[in-house]
Amino acid sequence: MSTTLCLTRDELTELCRTSRKAGQVAFLRLNGIRHYLDAHGWPVVTRAAVEGQPEQAQASGTWKSNKAAA
Known part of the structure; x- marks a missing residue:
């Protein structure tokens, strides 16, 4: 398991089967994978979004x- 927070460009290309920004974004949206776009329009995906690790729970009260x- 890698210790980086986000997938590398190569890993994202392998996941989406395309190296094009638009194709990657379309794949991620179609498959419901949480992501955001960086300042240059490239999708950024956290490892937790694809490895199924639970996100940090918010305090419920x-x-x-x-x-x-009065």
Whole structure:
């Protein structure tokens, strides 16, 4: 297992079977793989998005008002 947070360009090309930006973005959207676009329009995919690792859970709690009851 790699220790990098995101897939490399080569890994992304292998996953999507294309080296074109538009083709990669289309593949990721079609298959529901979470990603974002960097400043140059290239898709960025985290390893957790494709390896099935659970994302960090957000703290769940009940809402309590900090305003004193009148």
